[in-house]
Amino acid sequence: MNLRCYELVVQFYRLLRIKKIPGPLKGQLQRAASSVALNLAEGWGALLQIGKGSSNRFWKSQRDTGHYST
DSSP states (O other), rough: OOOOOHHHHHHHHHHHHHSOHHHHHHHHHHHHHHHHHHHHHHHHHHHHHHHHHHHHHHHHHHHTTTSOOO
16 A cells, blocks of 8 residues: 555554553554554545446445434
8 A cells, every 4th residue: 555644654553662651642643643554544545446436336225324424
């Protein structure tokens, strides 16, 4: 994946694993970084699918699952 923000959040997540941060804060930061990375990956994958001509299928599936409102 060639997406700068994704690469940065993965680096941030890895940095959190080695830094000495109080337990609850560290856990919260790790969950947040993980969530951001996963959301970026999902969105990037969706954009790649749109580029392949399947945009109608993507938006229909998102609308049907309730992730995006129209």
